[in-house]
Amino acid sequence: MLLSIPIAGVLVGIDQLTKYWANTSLRVNGPVSVINGVFSFTWTQNDGAAWGMLGGNVILNWLPIIIAVIVAVLYQRIPVSKRMLPLNIIAIMLFAGAIGNRIDRSVYGYVQDFLYFELIDFPIFNVADCYIVVACIAAIILLVLVYKDEDEMSRVFSFKNNKNKKTVD
Structure with a gap:
């Protein structure tokens, strides 16, 4: 776990670098088709939660951070x-994805998305979203x-102190 924070930092850095590229290139010059009609880099701003749902809802914009915690x-x-x-x-991936998108919301007020599967008209997303999914x-x-x-899962999800629990066999 000692390497978790540096690895998460690298992942956040990759996310931010790709968003910087999208912002300075795609936002200015328009979409770039990678495979015509299938996949393109298309910049858009997302002020909603996942895939633009519930745009402008401040509470839901914090949802990824709450889930990460x-x-x-x-x-x-x-x-x-x-x-x-x-x-x-x-x-690490959940943390990096949540932080990457939180940085965008803090700096821009929205998340920058730019990966677009045209063939299936999937909502435009970004690298941090990939980490989370x-x-x-x-x-x-x-x-x-x-x-x-079941016993292991109930222990993990229980917030009771089970260390001194007596069992009867």
């Missing part, structure tokens, strides 16, 4: 022996395949 607290409740590398990576998918897979033990 909850994930961090839950992560700390998992025994060190159960903290696998994939779980560390998920936590990949981390969430990986977390779901881990929950289903690894942390499926």
Whole structure:
């Protein structure tokens, strides 16, 4: 975990560099088609939550940070022996994605998006969004395949002190 903060910093840096490029290049010169009709770099500003939903709602704009804090607290409740590398990576990616988009909201008042799958007309998104989505998918897979033990999950998600709990066999 010692490397988590520097790694998250690098990921946030990559996100911010790509947004800087999008802001200085795409915003000025317009979209760039990578694969015609399939994928392009198209700058837009997003003042909503995920994919522009609920635009302008200040409370929902803080939702990713709130979720990141909850994930961090839950992560700390998992025994060190159960903290696998994939779980560390998920936590880092969620944190980096939330911070990357929070920086945009703090500096610009909106998030800069620029990755556009034209073929399916998917909402325009950014690198921080990729971190969050990949981390969430990986977390779901881990929950289903690894942390499926009901007793272990209830202990992780319980905020009671279970250290002195007596059991009857």
